[in-house]
Amino acid sequence: MQEVNTKAPKDKFFREIENVRHPNETLIKTHCAYCGMQCGMNLRVNTKTNQIIGVEPRYDWPVTVGKMCPKGVTAYQQTNHPDRILKPLIRDDASLKGTDKGFREASWEEAYDLIARKFKELQGKYGKDTLSVFSGVSMTNEKCYLTGKFARVALQTRYIDYNGRFCMSSAAGGFLRSFGVDRGSTLPWTDIHETDCLFIAGSNTAECHPTSMFRVWNVQERGGYLIVADPRETPIARRADVHLDLRPGTDLALANGIVNLLIQNGYVDEEFVNQHTNGFEETKELVNQFTPEYTSQITGVAVEKIIRAAEIYGKAPNAVVMFARGIEQQHKGVDNVSGYTNMALVTGKIGRPKSGVATFTGQGNGQGGREHGQKSDLLPGYRKITNPKHVEEVCQVWGITPEEMPQPGVSAYEMFELMDQKTIRGLYLLCSNPAVSAPNQNFVRKALKGLDFMVCVDFYLSESAEFADVILPTVTWSEDEGTVTNLEGRIIKINKAQEPLGESKPDWQIQVELSERLGRGKYFSHLKTARDVADEFRLASKGGYADYYGATWDKIDKQDGVFWPCRDEEDPGTPHMFLDKKFYHPDGKAKICALPYRPPAEEPDAEYPLRLTTGRVVFHYLSGNQTRRIQFLRDMCPEPYVEVHPETAAKYNIEHEEYVRLYTRRGEAEYKVKITEAIRKDTVFVPYHFGHEKSINLLTIAALDPISRMPEFKACAAQIEKLEMKKVQ
């Protein structure tokens, strides 16, 4: 029988290519372990040993057509890596916390017994909310969903939050305010190369989402324009038609300045603004003061560049505004997101193909993982825990009463504050490495060390695991199956290529078994496979904004992924958002936001005259717990460095490759100097993937956005000190 081809039409980058198949090998179709691009890949599995032995491009994946960055190419090396934790580990001597010493191998029985006993003890003494769950979004929707249920139903604590607070929460907050819904991209990635202008702010795309680059360059090849706002001349900014080289932390002024010019120069789509938006008049009034001169004064960007950027964006028949952590990891990250989104709303360049707004999602499942109840105030399907109707809907799926649903908790960084205050005494940490990735590390590490009892679930002994009493070995992405939602909002399928190594188990299974030990088995014991979790999760999301009910695994396979919302079996999903110009606020209109400018929480002064900003390199992912162990990636970038402009270096009398002390009001570290003209003179940059004494987050500031609770990783005040006598060979 001829099968109907329901897959999306392939774009011009697609080539019909057969994969190489070696004898005694099978190829498992899946996606990368790392960022939100979720590049398609085939894992090569030896059919005799049943082990993953390599990678083969997945040419037929429509988003990335076989392309992979160096992290993706080497991702498979995680699975059978010698550093894998193969058995549960217990540390009896708590005085060794904060080191990797003192762990002994134990059985799952012993580990579960200890955890159940300690958790019960703590909750008996200090109440249910003394336990906390700190999670992450580098895992499947099914796991993210179950982690939320595990915290609220098995542990019955209000304190659950996740590392998306260091990643995507500002984008989420901004989109919710502007559109009433938070889908990271309003259009599929296969539209990007067909637009006429890309306005990219705070995204080092070439290093952080490299497989977007063939589409980005193609815009310019076609005669379109590329505008990049970044304090550094990153590889994408190098080729931009206009590089807006702004001071870190001044994005909102730039956004307001450009919106002002769009309004002044007649680029407003009046019909769209009148019929489909609110807030235009207030915004017009507010941005009026952001003349090019005033904007230039705040941002440090030349007046002509601001005018030219606004002119190009205004004139472009189609344009996409894109941004990433550069604008989001600020204490006004949500305002920055809404501020740049205003550009699309006042000009009506949204709600149609080739035009829209998108954020480059950082973590693999940064989109899906934030929608289904790992956030302190959210429940599956993007439901609010403060909305009684939403609570009731989820309670029906979970089999608890609304009275049993815990209250909202606090954000990720605020959990460390509660640990420090002894409000929280126990921690179940999974899929995250906050001892590298959280800001103000001296405080965070002290909080972790002070815990009465901590469980860490990981497949490697991370810097955070060094604070644990018990480490439970989980699996890598390649040893389990489930769905992930990529940066487009496309739900895709991760497939299992190998059995779990050693005694490791998938997170969902660990949580089910632990729930049974905690006497909550009746809510979890029916979940025997990843697919069981998937079915319950789809049901729990049903009717929410982020409705996954119709996104069955079969449909995902047949359609090359399913864009949410996808409400039932017949619904093919929603690649383009707002085609009907209906937004998700109750009146169906989008909100143009009037946003007063605020400077970064800590501005340079005489004592700390430099602006410190942090970010990534192409060779590492997040805290580096995975990528620092892969030899190719480690060879390419073995240690962090501080980027300094040559004129600034001359002022401090420091040279290329010399080690210097970099310090802020919160901490200090020594870094090798990398001299480059590709950075502002008033700014220094350090990549954040490194731990212990090399972590730049010893220096960063925990100034939180009032809405998203995102810390300001991207701007604080710093000073450099020359180290005497210490010159590298």
Place this chain on the structure above:
Amino acid sequence: MVKKRLYLELENCIGCRSCLAACTQCGGHEQRNRNYVYDVNPLKNRQTMPLMCLHCVNPACARSCPAQAIQIHETGAVLSALVEKCIGCQNCTIACPYGIPKFDTEQNLMYKCDLCIDRTKDGIPPMCASVCPSNTLQWLTDEEIEAKQKQFNLDNGKWVTSMPYLEGETNVRVNLPGILQGVTKLF
């Protein structure tokens, strides 16, 4: 099977070294990468460029080899030294105008890019061009390459980006930085 070639568009390179990582993944490559990516002027900017074997039609490496260890495949790919023939003299590493052949002192053996011959002999793109996220490395037909050349050549005689060859005739085609100078803006 339509013949395809490796085509380099240097302007696109973002320095990610994915081509090098992927090179190690090709079946016959024993986990060693065989090409190079250079920072063009690291103290100044982030420009990078790959230096790949260009698979010369009349390759200096093979001509300089006293042991005939470097064979040329019927597809034009200049292969890595045959283990049983290579005498470890390193003539090839000196002869190559691009400095491509690498030398393994432990094995006393030269190794170089073979254009992933176990892929390209069947028309499957080499690993580097398969994964390259920026389309710096592409696997194209001669027609597609000709179209590129037309698209990027300026007819004012001031700037020619697409050169037929750099030294002698090569199977790989290179487009030097500057491609955007010939592009007409949409508006």
